Amino acid sequence: MKRTLRTTLLTTGALIAAVCVPATAAPAAADARVDLRVLVVSDGGPATDAIAAELDAAGTPYTEIDLTRADRPVIDPGFLADTVDGRARAKFQAVVLPDDNPFPANSPEMAALAAYERTYDIPQVDAYTYARPEAGLQYPVYGGYSGSVDGVRAQVTDAGRSGPFGYLEGVVPFEDNSPSVGESYAYLSTPMAGADFTPYVEAAIPGTAKRGSLVGEYRHDGRRELVVTFVYNRYQQQFRLLARGIVAWMTGGVHLGASRNYFAVHVDDVFAADDRWNSTLNCTPGDVDCTDPNATPDPIRMTAADVDHAVAWQRERGFTLDLAYNGAGSVDHREDNDGADALADRFVAERDEFRWVNHTYTHAFLGCRQDTTVVPWRCATHADGSVDWVSRDDISDEIADNRVWGEVAGLPVDDGELVTGEHSGLRVLPQQTSDNPHLALALADNGIEWLASDNSRESGGRTVGPATTVPRHPMNVFYNAGRAAEQVDEYNWIYTSRAQGGSGICEDNPDTTTCLPAPLDLATGYTDHIVPLERQIALGHVLANDPKPHFIHQSNLAEDRIAYPVLDGVLAGYATLFAENTPVVNLRMRDIGTELQRRAAWRSAVQAGQVTAxxxxxxxxxxxxxxxxxxxxxxxxxxxxxxxxxxxxxxxxxxxxxxxxxxxxxxxxxxxAPSTAPDTAGPVPAGEPAPDTRVPEGVAEPLSPGAGS
Incomplete structure (x- = not known):
């Protein structure tokens, strides 16, 4: 969708009315007021869109102008600067352009921007530009390169690491997700002789011993430009790795907004058992949609040895799992085993190694009462046609009984956090189009402040009575799989066509699901396909300043312990990319909810014009x-x-x-401090317009299908 002038996410309301003065008549930058807002000039391409998305996520104010709109405002000295209380004001602390000069030849708008940048020491980001002398670089035809950089391992230079990219370990790998799709395109070149150009990120120029710049700073004519010569979209790993540094460079590290690299993992159904996928029936006996009369549930439950493994894994990684527990799982196990439950005994002994979350006592479905006489199930109704809801008392008992069980066991539980079984009680489409009306009352009865929801159903938080929902990312490591071969078999059923023996779900839902070209090998498919894909998706969330937790199930820590290769892939991959000053931030649900709540309040305040900086x-x-x-x-x-x-x-x-x-x-x-030298030089030509750059089709964000609960 094309957009005209837009103050996106963080506006400070209407600009203060004042007499506009030409930027070239302003005093030195050190005497001026500089507003903490970025000007993003977009041509509708993926590069400027990606930078705008980074500002959005961090909470950094920016104003966007769409060059493709005929009704957009003109960028002139009065648009860029004015006076407030007798002091010169620069309205933008940085400028982002699609390339080094997106305007026609002899454009007064580019001249105004150049003069503004020189006068107020305002940096300019060239989001994706051709390597050329106007950008401080040789043309690629002179010993450089133009073409695909899929799979290239770029490198942060010493200047980059001591400057805006000091949070990176050094290597910047470019994605190569498909050998048949061009995902990244770049111009690699070396600085012009005599140019004040400092490469920050480089890659080898094919066929030579030289390295070409992908990101570098060009100082000229009293201006500073960050010259980026590769195209990207907001989801690609190479951009996600460099985005923080791009913002740090353009703002000098001084800006509203903050970001972290978050990763939290919830393990549901602890103490309970999860029913196993049946590869013959292609369903899960014990589930409401597996109605074969010969289907017999085959439970998957952790052992004491699995607890020891989890403890050792956490200590080695410096990472803490959040365990969502169901107390009835242990009670039932003891009843069936002469009072013995080695799993619960071991977990209780190691209880302080984990964070614990109330997951209700029996994992009961807390929405409408389910009519399982049909597939898929539907909400049961009363004689008058009204929905038969699980009662307030029943919901409250599930919460309270589990809390009491945890207290008796000595688990360090935060009583304000809750994960309901299957996120039930909240609306579930298509069967249950609204929340159980008794849910909010039961949450209030039990002092619940933070309620987990499924991010694949509801990506935003909302209030439910006294509680605020915390969306969780489902990992595509299935709840009904304890062994890798079971995971692959079910994965093949979901993600292959009917002609290849699958369910055809992927064929029926092409907008959200992509069919595999062929079924995965049962012996190697998990390691070779599923683990790398799930690692990539989860790491993408970590790099996107997304604090939402991920969730798996206790079955995934049992038997083949299939969750660990994915989690190790995320954590180990992260460690190779980031310096020690940028650790993964591992929060519990309450703190994640608080972070999301603060963001929502900040967004509302700035959109209401209540913030000035x-x-x-x-x-x-x-x-x-x-x-x-x-x-x-x-x-x-x-x-x-x-x-x-x-x-x-x-x-x-x-x-x-x-x-x-x-x-x-x-x-x-x-x-x-900004430059204190007054601008005494005369006007400087803005340079010729940048040539068209090849922008290959961007890579879509990988899908993250739900993993159940």
């Missing part, structure tokens, strides 16, 4: 409404009232803070 020299001021936390990222050395600001992460200081009854005032280190 600017810097003058080394003093930064942010005004916001009482009670709304402010996300901000600042350089190391930034202080608030003499104390270090926020937390250190990825080489900067960042986090949430409140302004209380007065504006938030931060003092930046002297190294973050």
């Amino acid at each position: 600017y810097r003058i020299g080394t003093t930064l001021t942010v005004e916001g409404p009482d009670g709304v936390a402010i996300p901000a990222t600042m350089p190391e050395g930034t202080t608030r009232a003499g104390s270090a600001f926020a937390e250190s992460y990825a080489g900067d200081r960042s986090g949430w803070t409140t302004a209380a009854d007065a504006p938030l005032t931060l003092t930046l280190p002297a190294s973050a």
Whole structure:
């Protein structure tokens, strides 16, 4: 969808009316007020869209202009700068362009931007541009390269690591998901002789011993440009790795918004048993949709040895799992085994090694009462046609009984967190189009503040009575598989066509599911196909500043322990990409919910025009409404009232803070001060328009089918 002038995600309301003055008449940058907002000039391509998405996710304000719209505003000196209270104001702290010059020849708009950038020391990002002298680089035909960079392992240079990309370990792998699809295209070239050009990310130029720049800084004519010569979309790993550094470079590390690399994993059904997939019946005996009279449930349940493995794995990885438990699973097991339950005994002995979440006592379905006489099931109804809902008392008993069982066992449970079985009680389409009306009342009865939901059904959080939902990403490691061959068999059933022996589900739902070209090998399909794909999807969430937890099931930690290769792939892969100053952030559900809630409040405040932020020299001021936390990222050395600001992460200081009854005032280190040299040079030509660049079709975000509950 094409967009005209848009202040996206974070606007500070209408700009203060003032007399506009030409940017070239402004005083030096050190004396001016610079608003903390980015100008994104888009041509509708994937590169500028990706940068805008990064700003969205972090909570950084920006205004977007769509060059394809005839009714867009004109970029002139008055659009870029004015005066406020007698002080010159630069309305944007950085400029993002589709390339180094997307305007026609002799464009007054490009001239205005160039003059604005020189006057106020405003950096410019060329989101994807051709390697050419106007961008500080040789043409690729002179010993460079133009073409695919699929599978290339680029490298952050020493300058990049000591500069904006210091959070990376060094290698930047480019995706190569399909040998038949061109996924990445780049221009690799070396700096022009005499150009003040510093490569930050390079790759080998094929057929030569030289390396060409993919990302570099070009200083010229009193301006600074970040020159990016490869195309990307918002989902590709190479962009996700570099996005933080692009924003850090354009803002000098001073901007509203904050981001982390989050990863949390919930393990559902602990103490209970999960029914096993039947490869002959192609269903799961014990489930409501497996109605074969000869179907006999075959339970999968962890052992004490599996607990020991989980404990050792966590200690080695420095990572904590969240265990969603069902107390009745242990009670039933003891009744069937003369009071013995080695699994529960071992878990209780190691209880402090994990985080624990109430998953209801019996894992009962808490929505409508299910009529399983038909497939798929439907909601049972009363004689008058109204829905027969599970009662408030029944829901409350499931929550309270499990809490009490956990307390008796000594589990360190947060009573405000809840995961219902199958996320039930919440609406489930198509059968149950609304929440169980008794759910909110039962949550209030039990003091529930955070309620898990399925991100594949509802990607946004919402309130349910006193609780706020926390969407969880399902991992495509099935709840009914304890062995790799079972996982592959069910995967083949779902993701192959009827002609190849599958269910045809993928054929019936082409918008959300892609059919495999052929069934996976039962012996190798899990390791060779499923694990790499699930690792890629989960790591993509980690790199996207997405705090939502992932969820698997206790069956996946039993028998073949099939979850660990996926989790190891995420954590080990992450460790090879990021420096020690950028660790994975592993939060429990309450803290994840708080993060999402803060983001929602911040979004509402800024969209209502209640937030103003600017810097003058080394003093930064942010005004916001009482009670709304402010996300901000600042350089190391930034202080608030003499104390270090926020937390250190990825080489900067960042986090949430409140302004209380007065504006938030931060003092930046002297190294973050803008240039103090006045602009005395005359006008500089903006250069010839950039040539058209080849933009191959972007790669779609991988699908993450639900994994059940």
